[in-house]
Amino acid sequence: MFNISVKSGKKKKVGIMEFPERISGKITKAIAAELGDLSEEKLAEIDYGIAAFIANSYKMVFIFILAILLNILNYFLIAIISFGALRTFASGVHAKREWTCLPVSTSIFLGITYLGITLDLNIHIINFVFILCFAAILIYAPADTEERPLVSRKLRKKLKIMSCITILVLYAIALYSLGTKASSIITFAVLVESVLILPVTYRLAGSMYGAGMKISNNGEV
């Protein structure tokens, strides 16, 4: 691998390199050989871009195929768009290892969909869930990780505002579609994403909450 990724002590401690990083390393080596004039920094960025794409795209394809086979694609799309819209800004805990990621991602996305299909939530429950989730977003978003710390205060503030706007938009959509399955699915998606930004979830997943904040306060990570 390249200097920047090898430099990290934590990566060495993990020992086993996950397969997206192995593949991306090989592709980046081929790119480096073909386009000789790229700096180590640029190569590390290319390596990261490829690894991020591989690590996530095959899972999404797998889960989409599963949703098609289970004949729940429409509901699944509502779940993934609601969850993803909030997660884009609020972020949240990520799995540490590749082998835990696929079952966890599948359970989360399909779980939200099936819960929404099965349980019809009334307006009181929806209001209660959204108030709790809004409070969680207000206090804990954006929740970064050691792998992708949000160091910039300006960026963190911007993401918090965007997270609050997103949850309000989702609340409006849930109320507008009250009495339908979409309303319940959106509520469960927001609930799950809000749980994923809580410090207690980070502790359970063995991750560190607020890595970027610690870096910007010159603390040790």
Added chain:
Amino acid sequence: MKRFLKPLMILISTLALFIASTSTTACFWWAIREPKMPESLIKRD
């Protein structure tokens, strides 16, 4: 084959750099795992 290799590598690099740079401002990877971001991509004030 070699004639197409360089443009293909440029294309892959461009897409990879685009993915890497967009990942610095928001969490676009919704599935539950993300690789370690290089120091050069971490935004600071």
